[in-house]
Amino acid sequence: xxxxxxxxxxxxxxxxxxxxxxxxxxxxxxxxxxxxxxxxxxxxxxxxxxxxxxxxxxxxxxxxxxxxxxxxxxxxxxxxxxxxxxxxxxxxxxxxxxxxxxxxxxxxxxxxxxxxxxxxxxxxxxxxxxxxxxxxxxxxxxxxxxxxxxxxxxxxxxxxxxxxxxxxxxxxxxxxxxxxxxxxxxxxxxxxxxxxxxxxxxxxxxxxxxxxxxxxxxxxxxxxxxxxxxxxxxxxxxx
Numbered sequence: 001x002x003x004x005x006x007x008x009x010x011x012x013x014x015x016x017x018x019x020x021x022x023x024x025x026x027x028x029x030x031x032x033x034x035x036x037x038x039x040x041x042x043x044x045x046x047x048x049x050x051x052x053x054x055x056x057x058x059x060x061x062x063x064x065x066x067x068x069x070x071x072x073x074x075x076x077x078x079x080x081x082x083x084x085x086x087x088x089x090x091x092x093x094x095x096x097x098x099x100x101x102x103x104x105x106x107x108x109x110x111x112x113x114x115x116x117x118x119x120x121x122x123x124x125x126x127x128x129x130x131x132x133x134x135x136x137x138x139x140x141x142x143x144x145x146x147x148x149x150x151x152x153x154x155x156x157x158x159x160x161x162x163x164x165x166x167x168x169x170x171x172x173x174x175x176x177x178x179x180x181x182x183x184x185x186x187x188x189x190x191x192x193x194x195x196x197x198x199x200x201x202x203x204x205x206x207x208x209x210x211x212x213x214x215x216x217x218x219x220x221x222x223x224x225x226x227x228x229x230x231x232x233x234x235x236x237x238x239x
Contacts, residue, residue: 006031009190012180016194017218021201021208029183029190070199073160077205077229133234134172137165145187159186159196167206167222168230176211176219 006028007015019025028036147156166185170177177185179197186193197220200206205226211217222230
């Protein structure tokens with residue numbers, strides 16, 4: 001079963017939280033006429049089960065490219081952890097996640113702790129390392145946005161990587177990330193970012209996490225396998 005929803009970015013978090021994860025939904029955020037036509041074309045194709053390559057429209061071609069890119073990222077993340085015997089839970093292509101995978105869609109992490117009041121001398125060394133790593137990741141994200149001042153933004157568009165970096169930095173900072181915030185971090189139209197979030201979640205790289213303080217909102221988090229691979233990636237950069 002599938003449905004289409006059109007909304008503004010301001011109302012996105014509440015709408016996403018109200019739609020069950022099992023429901024296949026196409027979200028249009030601040031959509032223009034071209035977005036609406038593409039969504040209608042994709043819905044028509046699904047309804048009539050058109051499978052011939054000659055009938056493929058631009059919307060479906062874009063979704064296929066998105067799926068191929070996520071599969072590539074999954075393989076790369078797995079390769080990063082290969083020296084330690086592989087990455088538990090990292091999917092190959094779009095196969096269902098194995099039972100031993102550490103995270104589940106309903107998992108909720110503990111509420112972020114406030115370390116601001118803790119004297120620096122009492123901050124554990126591991127926490128200090130996390131703070132420095134988070135600053136480095138945020139610096140990478142700022143540098144990526146700076147390129148857009150000198151080159152067309154879509155020239156280097158890489159929403160999957162931007163979202164991975166943003167979620168990794170937020171995990172180190174122990175801060176939750178809402179759907180709308182992650183869409184902004186992706187630096188692409190929100191409708192496109194939502195497709196990426198859905199595909200990355202289906203691939204086992206992202207998790208939907210309920211807001212323990214507001215049942216009308218959900219957060220997006222990194223799966224443990226993706227977090228572990230990103231940690232090893234940045235460790236390798238620091239060597």
